[in-house]
């Protein structure tokens with residue numbers, strides 16, 4: 001099988017993020033970058049499929065040369081090679097990224113194209129759907145379970161209060177939800193091998209941006225909360241406040 | 250005149266509660282922009298449901314009915330939304346940020362060569378432009394985004410906007426569209442926990458963490474939830490351990506909720522949990538550790554043993570409800 005996994009470098013989920021100069025991006029100083037956590041489930045799924053059926057896993061990521069460190073983390077998991085779409089900065093508009101990715105993916109003859117269900121920086125959660133539409137391929141998002149059987153596949157995806165079972169033919173686009181699998185650790189051997197794997201650099205043509213980030217702000221700070229220290233004895237007072245001050249019960 | 254479209258998400262022949270919030274938000278935005286507002290219903294057998302649009306201030310209703318829409322498919326619904334947006338010259342398209350909309354609207358956006366702001370919690374007109382506010386970096390920052398192309402599209406987070414009852418007379422127009430063949434087949438939709446309230450739609454959530462010690466102790470939370478008419482939620486380790494179903498898990502990797510009241514019980518308040526509930530209007534924490542970070546995110550807190558505090562809260566609430 002020939003599989004592509006589109007990945008994004010994001011700040012570690014436990015890092016504090018602050019608004020950077022200019023007010024439309026984050027302050028990059030001191031940020032620890034990782035592979036977007038959902039993308040690790042996508043990589044793992046692709047690796048398991050090629051281990052079973054043969055074939056290759058190609059990582060695809062868009063960003064400046066500095067993201068190659070993160071791409072190598074994915075190669076260390078076992079992906080065979082990678083393509084980096086060279087831009088100074090990852091676009092704010094997901095449709096710009098989607099169009100560039102689709103243009104590259106179109107030529108790759110991939111049986112499956114994986115994404116994480118959402119990147120934990122912009123939280124747009126739409127890349128797989130955008131690319132699937134552009135490539136006119138069966139697209140199944142937020143997948144918890146995937147079974148591939150020759151030229152077709154079955155996936156279970158999460159919807160409110162339930163699970164949908166979806167059947168589709170390959171080639172197809174799939175986005176991974178947490179729990180799709182248990183992503184493997186990078187072994188020392190994997191890390192050493194990753195250093196020698198190729199990252200092809202492609203200069204993408206960028207479409208005009210439709211979505212513009214005008215401003216980033218920290219969320220409004222909560223006022224000092226009222227904290228009571230006498231356990232159950234304070235229950236009556238808190239219930240009174242919920243009724244009379246907050247007016248929520 | 251150009252219009253603001255409010256797309257209804259109908260599941261099992263019923264409105265999702267966020268629909269009413271979308272109708273009100275669309276009517277308000279259209280007012281600010283001097284545009285008309287149109288509710289869109291897609292599917293079959295929708296007659297009894299379209300009346301809700303008028304109840305929430307929308308005078309124009311478009312119904313797209315087609316045998317091909319009998320069964321839901323993201324492909325056909327996206328095409329239907331895009332066709333209606335084109336036919337009506339929509340300036341803005343809004344839909345509740347349900348699992349369906351999150352999947353369908355990006356496809357519609359691509360079909361219209363425009364863009365989509367997901368999970369919007371506020372919006373305002375700025376001349377002919379709409380500025381959408383949406384949480385980014387798991388809610389650690391708020392982004393204000395605008396969309397230069399037409400229509401500007403957004404999914405809006407459940408409970409972030411108010412459903413305001415403001416009845417108007419509505420006219421229903423049927424619109425026929427040409428639909429593609431779905432690229433995938435939905436074989437089965439297995440609904441778990443039917444009858445219980447989904448956490449994203451609940452006004453009040455009582456949420457339990459590892460401090461409850463085990464699934465056998467959930468009774469006190471369920472009693473409190475019952476008194477309040479609330480849904481129950483949980484932290485991630487709780488669903489990982491299988492103490493509670495996965496669909497109750499709240500946080501960065503679970504559901505993101507914005508209820509009126511969130512009661513966090515025996516939850517420490519890790520940053521990934523806060524990411525899923527910090528936009529709740531009021532937050533109450535019960536924790537025995539005075540230093541627990543959850544208190545920093547709370548409006549009211551009680552430091553104490555939850556096994557004593559929760560039954561006491563339940564009794565006090567029963568008392569005041571009994572006097573209503």
Ligand SMILES: Cc1cc2nc3c(=O)[nH]c(=O)nc-3n(C[C@H](O)[C@H](O)[C@H](O)COP(=O)(O)OP(=O)(O)OC[C@H]3O[C@@H](n4cnc5c(N)ncnc54)[C@H](O)[C@@H]3O)c2cc1C
Nearest residue numbers: 458459460484485500501502515516517519521522537555
């Ligand atoms: C990538 C990533 C994603 C994550 N995503 C999520 C997510 O989406 N949602 C999420 O919740 N977590 C998530 N986590 C996990 C998160 O970091 C925390 O580990 C988790 O939220 C802690 O759950 P908890 O508060 O129930 O348990 P704990 O942190 O163990 O807290 C238990 C609390 O109960 C209190 N307590 C104990 N006994 C009593 C008692 N008798 N009375 C009163 N209080 C008592 C303790 O003081 C303590 O504060 C994620 C972690 C990572 C790394």
